[in-house]
Amino acid sequence: MAQQAPAHAADAAGRPITKRRAWRALFALCVGLFLTLMDQSLVAVSLPRIAEDLGGDLNQTIWVSAVYLLTFAVPLLVTGRLGDHFGQRTVYLVGMIVFVLAALACALAPSMEWLIVFRALQGFGGALINPQPLAIINRVFPYHRRGAAMGVWSAVAGSAGLFGPVLGGLLVGYAEWRWVFAVYVPLGVVSLITVALWVPRLPAARDSRIDLGSALYSLLAVLGVVFALQQGPELGWNVWIWGSLVAGLAVLALFLRRQRALGDRALMPLRLYRNRNFGNGVLxxxxxxxxxxxxxxxxxxxxxxxxxxxxxxxxxxxxxxxxxxxxxxxxxxxxxxxxxxxxxxxxxxxxxxxxxxxxxxxxxxxxxxxxxxxxxxxxxxxxxxxxxxxxxxxxxxxxxxxxxxxxxxxxxxxxxxxxxxxxxxxxxxxxxxxxxxxxxxxxxxxxxxxxxxxxxxxxxxxxxxxxxxxx
The missing domain is CATH 1.20.1250.20 (MFS general substrate transporter like domains)
Structure with missing residues (x-):
């Protein structure tokens, strides 16, 4: 049986994480959530103007959005485990630095080719950020208050989808498309400062070393499946797309076999699924x-x-x-x-x-x-x-x-x-x-x-x- 968390968790220095400290940490983390989830709808509004200004064709325009989603989705299994190994707060801060610097580079991009490269880097920054807050919430909030914290978390996620198109339309209409990316810089700095100040350092998990074979398998499996599903409609489900999907599923089978053999040292420990709620919730x-x-x-x-x-x-x-x-x-x-x-x-x-x-x-x-x-x-x-x-x-x-x-x-x-x-x-x-x-x-x-x-x-x-x- 898994044990319930005590009334107050403790940080790496052994100090109790009080209710006030937990809520301040949640507020700081919500800034980053807002940024990464707002990106898709915010940038989508500006794509026609970007293509017109930089002279991009339809395929390049699609990839400005698609490459972000690809580099965001593919590493999530690995970046989640990185949080266990190095500490969720540390990985979050590194991810936000990558995300903000990449956004600044996007705002200054001289061509569509460079914009796509910087968008890929920005997506990777988002992948470093995204798994950490949920893990932190479950470590700083007592068992009986996690629903309230998740409710605030979900409200912020909903507001990101609401404000993205509106803010994007205003920026493109009254300024220019480069401000769609530049706006991330001050917001990202606010996130960095508040997380550094308010999110406690938590003890790193013991024996959380990342198995490199599992990491490689997971990256290849998710890349093959996500690339095929994302590009299939655009490229007409040709032989290369089907090959990517089949290869991804085959590597996924190898990945699951390796996870079973490694036990708790696995990138995705199958012990997680012993809890019925986890398996049902993931589905x-x-x-x-x-x-x-x-x-x-x-x-x-x-x-x-x-x-x-x-x-x-x-x-x-x-x-x-x-x-x-x-x-x-x-x-x-x-x-x-x-x-x-x-x-x-x-x-x-x-x-x-x-x-x-x-x-x-x-x-x-x-x-x-x-x-x-x-x-x-x-x-x-x-x-x-x-x-x-x-x-x-x-x-x-x-x-x-x-x-x-x-x-x-x-x-x-x-x-x-x-x-x-x-x-x-x-x-x-x-x-x-x-x-x-x-x-x-x-x-x-x-x-x-x-x-x-x-x-x-x-x-x-x-x-x-x-x-x-x-x-």
């Missing part, structure tokens, strides 16, 4: 990534093409979704600490499925914006009910020495799910495009439903005894 977050991350594209296409709304108005139409999520996510987090596991999650997955079905119906019928706002609001509420409870229940019983590894697995599952969902949604829209943009986007909104049903079954298996492990 659930995969389906959430598959369903939630790709839906903004068909929604924005419907609003801009079918309803002929300007890009700024289309972005503003999604504000109710973000606001509802921001308001209710902290409440859902607090309730997670008090309610039977799975209750909120099942309600959230049910709301997600309902929202997707409503989008599909309304898009296919060509209904107006006022009708579309109904599933927009419902999607915001559903997000509040699924993300923070799922993170809390999945990770709070993970042993301290495996916190980084567990967070790396969790974040990798989410990102791979998002890439697969985007590929599936894009393929469906292309297939049904001859029938009209309303039908194409409507059918695309049904794609996530199958994944969400699997996620609903997974969270239905959450157990009240968080520490119960499979034999």
């Amino acid at each position: 659930a977050v995969f389906t959430l990534g598959f369903a939630v991350y790709p839906v903004q594209l068909p929604i924005m296409l419907y609003l801009q093409v079918q309803l002929d709304l300007p890009a700024e108005q289309a972005a503003l139409a999604l504000i109710p979704m973000g606001l509802v999520s921001i308001i209710f996510a902290p409440l859902a987090g607090r309730l997670t600490d008090r309610m039977k596991p799975g209750v909120l999650s099942r309600a959230g997955f049910g709301a997600l499925i309902t929202a997707m079905a409503l989008f599909a119906f309304m898009f296919s019928r060509g209904l107006s914006l006022w009708w579309v706002l109904l599933p927009v609001v419902l999607l915001g509420l559903a997000n509040a009910l699924v993300w923070s409870p799922n993170s809390t229940i999945t990770l709070r019983a993970v042993p301290t020495e495996l916190a980084g590894a567990g967070s790396g697995v969790y974040n990798t599952s989410r990102q791979v799910g998002a890439v697969l969902g985007a590929a599936a949604s894009g393929a469906v829209m292309q297939m049904f495009q001859p029938l009209g943009i309303g039908v194409a986007t409507g059918v695309a909104m049904l794609v996530p439903v199958a994944g969400l049903v699997i996620g609903l079954l997974a969270v239905g298996n959450f157990t009240s005894d968080h520490d119960h492990e499979k034999p």
Whole structure:
């Protein structure tokens, strides 16, 4: 059985991490979360202006966004384990330095080729940052307060998706595209200072050395799968794309075999899966990534093409979704600490499925914006009910020495799910495009439903005894 954390954890110097210190640490970490999650939507708005200014073709323009997602997703398993070995705070600070310097280089990029290189480096910085905060939260907050912390964490994540398109549109419209990257510099400096001051140094895990063979296998496996799923729709699923996917899956099999042999020295210790909540939560977050991350594209296409709304108005139409999520996510987090596991999650997955079905119906019928706002609001509420409870229940019983590894697995599952969902949604829209943009986007909104049903079954298996492990 995994042991529950004491009322107050201790830092590397043995000083207790009080409630006030824990909340200050969370605030500091949320700045970095906001930056890395805002990036995708913030930069996407500026891509046409970047291509026009630097003379990039369509393929180069796509790679400005795609290379960031690739270098962000591929190393997550390794960077999560790096936090266990060197300390999550240290790896976070190194990642933020890389992220900020790369953003500054992007702002000064003289050509599309150099911009793509700097974006790849920025994505790697994001990969160093991303797994650390979840691991830190589970180490500095007592067991019975982690839901409240995750609720705030999820609210900030929701606000990043809300402000990204709005801020990007303002910067591109009233300044120029280089400010889209330059804005990261002062925010990143704030993050560095607050994390250095407020996030405690935590004891490094014993025997957390990283197996180089496992690291290589994981990088090649995730690279093969993510590259194939990400570029398949663009390149037409040619023989090279299928070869990348098959090779990635083959290396994944070798990786899992090596993890079984290495035990707790593994990059992804299979002991994590002895806890039913961890295994079910990782499956659930995969389906959430598959369903939630790709839906903004068909929604924005419907609003801009079918309803002929300007890009700024289309972005503003999604504000109710973000606001509802921001308001209710902290409440859902607090309730997670008090309610039977799975209750909120099942309600959230049910709301997600309902929202997707409503989008599909309304898009296919060509209904107006006022009708579309109904599933927009419902999607915001559903997000509040699924993300923070799922993170809390999945990770709070993970042993301290495996916190980084567990967070790396969790974040990798989410990102791979998002890439697969985007590929599936894009393929469906292309297939049904001859029938009209309303039908194409409507059918695309049904794609996530199958994944969400699997996620609903997974969270239905959450157990009240968080520490119960499979034999």
